[in-house]
Amino acid sequence: MSQTTYVPFEQALKVYEPVFGLETHVELGTKSKMWCGCSTDFGADANTQVCPVCLGLPGSMPVVNRVAVESTIRIGLALNCSIATWCRFARKNYFYPDMPKDYQISQYDEPLCFDGYLDVTVETPEGPQVVRVEIERVHMEEDTGKLTHAGGATGRIHGADYSLVDYNRAGIPLIEIVTKPVSGTGALAPAVARAYVSELRDVMRALGVSDVRMEEGSLRCDVNLSLNRPGEQWGTRSETKNVNSLRSVERAVRSEIERQASVLDLGDRVIQETRHFHEDTGRSTSGRSKEQAEDYRYFPEPDLVPVAPSDAWVEQLRSTMPEMPSVKRARLQAEWNINEFELASLVNAGALDLVEASIAAGVDSVAARKWWTGELLRVANDTGVELADLQVSPGQIREIEELIALGALNDKLARQVFEGIIHGEGDVASVIAARGLAVVSDDTALLAAIDQALSAQPDVADKIRSGKVQAAGAIVGAVMKSTKGQADAAKVRILLLERLGVSE
């Protein structure tokens, strides 16, 4: 039953060509739900954001959230889609406790947006390559409630026979973005899939329609994939669900290529099925067999009238479109005069917007890039958070840079100020005061430290006096140590040479 031997990725690609498609669900960041006025705030106490509409109580009637429709149209425009002039909602019937109505309101054969594309860039040994991912449709629906199976997050207790449901999430506006099958990418397939989701996330952020936090489930992916031999028809596809991080998108595609290749190599057939991806192992397991679309018995939603966006409305929304991430990246690369690799490292670190905001706050462009891709990125990686979540503001970086320019801080002390800010010790001034981080600029104090270092290392002092200026480093180092890094090394060196009557 369980597949344990996988054909290695490179070997699989010598024999088969992958075709994949992605279905991405994005929770919109509207204040209220899709059909009712319940709040969408994340993290509220269970079942406190529910009402007759999102609980499906008899007699309640849904009404469409205007902003959700506008956000969907803006997403469609950003993905170069056509916008339907008339479309309906549809009832997707299924019996499962995550939807108290026993159906989900979705769109079936009349999506609001269709036939678009998104260009994504992947790194190859020959340099960056642009791949166009075609978009089949963007449609509106509602999210479902959240089920907890008895046994907690790690799984169920053996024999437990119940689940617990929180309906706060039921009815939150959900957008499904479906790609057309992507073929011809070969070994780049995992990277293209990842780059697509990453670009899609950046587009959503630029539009401001969703906070797209994969760890909170506001962006979720399903991966469809099949293999075929060159020149043959596309194979049977599987659908891998539960792919909830960028890294997992890449791993899920890779793993499914390896798994299907091993099935085909044995002369077996790939089964059309739903599989569940597991973050811990990077592999998927077989889920329930895919329900056929007809089993959902879709029909036009009688409680909601059709949506018919006028040209004027669509054009008005088009005028609110921000600069797209790919355009912005090209502009910033030119403005900052950086090469592709520097740009890629900023993008991969999630630092682009932060650097831009820091420069806008008055920080020098080189310094802004240095802090965000250096010390701050190191701290973010060490603590496992996103750069944007470090709680360091562009204004604070400007303050610190100004203090460095004045000689009141050096880089080493500045790192400690950042550490204090990140640990919630207050603003720049309070961290400096509380930690006593000011550079020692008092000459008397520095000279005392220099004299102490000289008397501790008389042989070094003699060397310097005899003209071996390069030996000064040992004394400067000792002074920096005794002042706990709070001295300006260049100044210590000048004072030291003056003290000994030596010139450079």
Place this chain on the structure above:
Amino acid sequence: MTSISRDEVAHLAHLARLDLGAEELDHYASQLDVILQAVARISEVTADDIPAMSHPVPMTNVFREDVVTASLNRADVLSMAPAVEDDRFKVPRILDEE
């Protein structure tokens, strides 16, 4: 002419998680068949140039503004649940599902 088979009724019963016995399947299959045949008479008078109608009132674009309104009191909500645990609806686990 439309007709619904006993197997189709059994399939629908499964989708709706209804546990129907053999006698009930026969009973409902014949009843549903009568209903479907009555409704099917409409297709005798429809033509290709008449689109299927889903909404009897010719209205579009009925929206609400994105404003948060009060939700229900949780105690009231949970009082409707068949069983409650940890402030959540306690429901039977559906077999074979994650």
